[in-house]
Amino acid sequence: MGKYAQLVIGPAGSGKSTYVEHLHQHCQAIQRSIHCVNLDPAAEAFAYPVSIDIRDLVSLEDVMAELQLGPNGGLLYCMEYLEDNLEEWLGQELEGYGEEDYLVFDCPGQIELYSHVGAIRSLVDFLRADGWTVAAVFALDVAFVSEPSKFIAGAMQALAAMVKLELPHINLLTKMDLAEDKAAVQEFLIPDPQLLMDSLSASTGPRFRRLNAAVAGLLDEYSLVSFVPLDITDEDSIGEVLLQIDMAVQYGEDAEVKIREFEGQEGQGGDDDAGLD
Numbered sequence: 001m002g003k004y005a006q007l008v009i010g011p012a013g014s015g016k017s018t019y020v021e022h023l024h025q026h027c028q029a030i031q032r033s034i035h036c037v038n039l040d041p042a043a044e045a046f047a048y049p050v051s052i053d054i055r056d057l058v059s060l061e062d063v064m065a066e067l068q069l070g071p072n073g074g075l076l077y078c079m080e081y082l083e084d085n086l087e088e089w090l091g092q093e094l095e096g097y098g099e100e101d102y103l104v105f106d107c108p109g110q111i112e113l114y115s116h117v118g119a120i121r122s123l124v125d126f127l128r129a130d131g132w133t134v135a136a137v138f139a140l141d142v143a144f145v146s147e148p149s150k151f152i153a154g155a156m157q158a159l160a161a162m163v164k165l166e167l168p169h170i171n172l173l174t175k176m177d178l179a180e181d182k183a184a185v186q187e188f189l190i191p192d193p194q195l196l197m198d199s200l201s202a203s204t205g206p207r208f209r210r211l212n213a214a215v216a217g218l219l220d221e222y223s224l225v226s227f228v229p230l231d232i233t234d235e236d237s238i239g240e241v242l243l244q245i246d247m248a249v250q251y252g253e254d255a256e257v258k259i260r261e262f263e264g265q266e267g268q269g270g271d272d273d274a275g276l277d
């Protein structure tokens with residue numbers, strides 16, 4: 001069936017680890033096997049079983065103490081260390097996983113990792129060269145859609161990650177259980193550039209009009225920035241998110257073809273039986 005992986009990315013605190021936790025629970029409930037990978041060297045506690053853990057390679061605490069770096073510099077050092085050890089460390093960790101396996105990578109929240117720092121892109125290239133089909137799952141807090149200007153900032157971050165990673169890409173709007181006006185969120189799921197531009201222009205001075213139009217035009221041109229809502233309190237919502245990701249990477253398509261072929265053969269067999277009668 002192939003080897004599949006999700007790379008769960010997005011700004012700090014956007015709900016990545018919580019999503020991985022609930023995805024793991026959901027997959028247990030539907031008896032689908034997934035393995036969770038912690039790529040956050042600063043993580044302390046997990047609400048899901050960790051199959052592969054970057055802290056076995058490098059820990060932020062040690063790096064900060066030994067190199068006298070702050071939390072951000074320390075994290076970037078850790079990710080560069082991972083980049084330098086993809087083959088030796090991750091390659092070895094992945095040896096235990098094969099054709100039927102599905103990995104979910106819970107990444108750190110520093111947004112520069114998905115824009116101009118190369119470590120995550122190197123990880124993607126490494127996984128793909130190793131035969132993994134990878135999807136990027138970008139988590140954005142629903143609070144980002146409370147105002148058009150915040151939404152644009154979030155959509156731009158999502159777009160930067162899309163362009164940088166060049167992967168099948170799903171944007172999640174997380175923490176939907178906290179959204180006060182769920183109906184108002186709907187218009188941001190597949191954003192209308194004209195509406196965005198109008199509301200941006202209503203809240204900014206005339207000299208920003210051209211910039212607003214250019215930004216809205218950019219989103220329109222890419223027409224890639226759409227969002228799937230995630231409400232962790234609703235099992236169907238998690239199922240829908242997984243379905244969207246499955247479709248993006250064509251997960252299980254081989255299996256479906258096999259089932260269809262099998263059903264077709266059964267039908268033929270039935271006819272033959274009827275013929276024999």
Ligand SMILES: Nc1nc2c(ncn2[C@@H]2O[C@H](COP(=O)(O)OP(=O)(O)OP(=O)(O)O)[C@@H](O)[C@H]2O)c(=O)[nH]1
Nearest residue numbers: 011012013014015016017018108109174175176232
């Ligand atoms: N109500 C609600 N709270 C959430 C949800 N997702 C995350 N949170 C809360 O938001 C905070 C951050 O969530 P995390 O899952 O740790 O976010 P993260 O993106 O993994 O954060 P970093 O790894 O630090 O970048 C925690 O206090 C979570 O309990 C959600 O869907 N609903």
Ligand SMILES: [Mg+2]
Nearest residue numbers: 016017040107
């Ligand atoms: Mg996290």
